[in-house]
Amino acid sequence: MLEVKNLNVSYGDVQVLWDVNFSVAEGEFVVLVGANGAGKSTMMKAVSSLVSPMSGEISFNGRRIDTLPAHSIIGLGLAHVPEGRQLFPEMTVKENLEMGALSPAAKLTRKETYQKALSLFPRLRERERQMAGTLSGGEQQMCAIARGLMARPKMMLFDEPSLGLSPVLTQEVFRLVQKIHEEGMTILMVEQNVKQTLGICDRAYVLENGRILMQGKGKDLLEDQKVKEAFLGI
Amino acid sequence: MDVFLQTLVSGVLIGGIYALIGIGMTLIMGVMHIINLAHGQLMMVAMYITFVLYQYLGLDPYVSLFIAMPALFLLGAVIQKLFLNPLLKVDSILPENQVLMTVGIGMVLTEIVRIIFGSDYKSVTTSYSGSVMYLGDIAFNTPMVVAFGIALALTAGLFYFLLRTDLGKSVRATAQNKEAARLMGVNAERITVLTFGIGAGLVAAAGTLLLPIFYLFPDIGGHFTLKAFVITILGGLGSTVGAIFGGVVLGIAESFGATYLSMDLKDVVGMVIFLLVLIFLPGGLKRLTKI
Ligand SMILES: Nc1ncnc2c1ncn2[C@@H]1O[C@H](COP(=O)(O)OP(=O)(O)OP(=O)(O)O)[C@@H](O)[C@H]1O
Numbered sequence: 001m002l003e004v005k006n007l008n009v010s011y012g013d014v015q016v017l018w019d020v021n022f023s024v025a026e027g028e029f030v031v032l033v034g035a036n037g038a039g040k041s042t043m044m045k046a047v048s049s050l051v052s053p054m055s056g057e058i059s060f061n062g063r064r065i066d067t068l069p070a071h072s073i074i075g076l077g078l079a080h081v082p083e084g085r086q087l088f089p090e091m092t093v094k095e096n097l098e099m100g101a102l103s104p105a106a107k108l109t110r111k112e113t114y115q116k117a118l119s120l121f122p123r124l125r126e127r128e129r130q131m132a133g134t135l136s137g138g139e140q141q142m143c144a145i146a147r148g149l150m151a152r153p154k155m156m157l158f159d160e161p162s163l164g165l166s167p168v169l170t171q172e173v174f175r176l177v178q179k180i181h182e183e184g185m186t187i188l189m190v191e192q193n194v195k196q197t198l199g200i201c202d203r204a205y206v207l208e209n210g211r212i213l214m215q216g217k218g219k220d221l222l223e224d225q226k227v228k229e230a231f232l233g234i
Numbered sequence: 235m236d237v238f239l240q241t242l243v244s245g246v247l248i249g250g251i252y253a254l255i256g257i258g259m260t261l262i263m264g265v266m267h268i269i270n271l272a273h274g275q276l277m278m279v280a281m282y283i284t285f286v287l288y289q290y291l292g293l294d295p296y297v298s299l300f301i302a303m304p305a306l307f308l309l310g311a312v313i314q315k316l317f318l319n320p321l322l323k324v325d326s327i328l329p330e331n332q333v334l335m336t337v338g339i340g341m342v343l344t345e346i347v348r349i350i351f352g353s354d355y356k357s358v359t360t361s362y363s364g365s366v367m368y369l370g371d372i373a374f375n376t377p378m379v380v381a382f383g384i385a386l387a388l389t390a391g392l393f394y395f396l397l398r399t400d401l402g403k404s405v406r407a408t409a410q411n412k413e414a415a416r417l418m419g420v421n422a423e424r425i426t427v428l429t430f431g432i433g434a435g436l437v438a439a440a441g442t443l444l445l446p447i448f449y450l451f452p453d454i455g456g457h458f459t460l461k462a463f464v465i466t467i468l469g470g471l472g473s474t475v476g477a478i479f480g481g482v483v484l485g486i487a488e489s490f491g492a493t494y495l496s497m498d499l500k501d502v503v504g505m506v507i508f509l510l511v512l513i514f515l516p517g518g519l520k521r522l523t524k525i
């Protein structure tokens with residue numbers, strides 16, 4: 001469904017991604033792990049066209065998307081839940097969610113999708129009219145995920161959804177992501193909670209200093225000596 | 235007491251129109267994060283358009299609103315698209331340099347108008363220019379009351395747009411988090427063009443409404459850019475609700491200055507309040523909501 005080929009990305013003179021190749025098949029749950037500064041968010045931003053690659057190719061459902069402007073990506077069915085939530089702080093929860101459903105297709109079913117999203121996140125229902133900027137960290141993450149769902153995407157990108165959350169809330173967020181996946185969503189998630197995410201995903205890639213170091217089934221990587229040393233401290 | 239009330243009333247009436255000027259500048263600041271130092275010059279252009287329509291076609295200034303506003307909307311949109319947005323694409327040009335660009339645009343507009351119309355004072359005197367309504371002992375200058383009503387309606391319309399329509403919400407979203415807005419499918423560049431257009435259209439309305447009570451000359455633009463700046467700072471940068479407060483406060487301050495000090499000092503009063511706010515209330519008068 002998503003295919004990234006020989007991708008090189010740089011910010012000015014500094015190259016951040018080196019010849020990255022990976023793919024996500026329809027219905028898969030793929031995780032991208034890596035240390036701080038490895039280039040995970042840059043990878044996600046490249047997929048969403050927020051940064052444009054120096055070279056390489058990104059395609060979604062067989063269609064090349066790296067040459068498209070950022071605002072046309074979501075309409076293709078690819079929603080990005082960015083690192084650090086990136087909500088609209090002075091808009092209500094409801095308005096934030098509405099912003100997720102701007103494409104003509106998503107707009108048609110906006111009311112139903114909205115109710116569906118709220119049933120997945122009951123806490124948001126109580127806070128519909130609250131400014132997103134005043135939500136707690138956990139609620140903000142729920143709001144960001146719900147906003148992504150509002151687009152009725154075929155595939156979702158999650159960039160560190162557990163960032164800044166307590167262990168309990170992290171569990172909760174992972175459970176929700178799994179639930180969304182079980183309902184048929186294709187998922188690419190960036191995480192630093194390596195142990196937990198490798199346990200729930202289908203496949204994973206390890207990114208180190210902008211290069212794909214290894215890939216494999218989540219469970220296999222968990223057993224890998226290098227992964228253990230680098231991420232699990234064993 | 236009557237003098238006091240009278241002064242207050244004139245201040246509020248003019249303040250409502252000042253608010254239109256300030257809201258336009260504030261919108262532009264909120265979305266593009268720049269101070270548009272051509273704001274008053276855009277207003278001046280709108281005033282000349284209205285003047286020409288009156289002088290040569292005999293068109294009533296209120297009717298000219300329907301021409302001056304769209305014309306300035308277009309001019310503003312073109313400025314954003316052709317002169318400001320290209321600056322953002324060159325990494326070596328700092329975003330702040332957009333502000334310098336607006337200064338240049340303001341100068342060019344002023345000089346073009348000076349070439350066409352010369353520097354002398356023009357004015358529009360309609361049949362109702364001097365007409366007055368009374369409520370008890372308080373006199374209401376009719377054109378000012380109408381202007382105030384129109385300003386109010388335009389402001390309400392703008393708020394409806396920003397709060398209730400998808401496009402208006404996209405404008406607010408872009409102001410609050412541009413990158414996230416783009417992820418949601420908002421064409422941020424188009425939003426900047428639209429926003430500059432709306433800002434210019436609003437200040438065009440203000441200019442047209444003020445024309446019957448002000449003398450018109452090319453340099454009036456700079457004068458009103460300063461006023462717009464004061465209003466925007468008074469209102470707490472980037473808040474449209476604040477800009478309304480800022481406009482009304484400036485209107486009232488000038489009105490009291492003119493009545494109780496002297497006509498010549500009315501602008502000084504505005505500047506003094508401006509400085510006091512900067513020193514003691516750097517956040518501006520009000521920051522109710524950032525819309
Ligand atoms: N806008 C930018 N301009 C310049 N350099 C950047 C920019 N964004 C990221 N970088 C640099 O690119 C590298 C990769 O950053 P990126 O945000 O992709 O890392 P990450 O893997 O997501 O890290 P984290 O886990 O901390 O979120 C870092 O060295 C970072 O400093």
Ligand SMILES: [Mg+2]
Nearest residue numbers: 040041042083
């Ligand atoms: Mg990151």
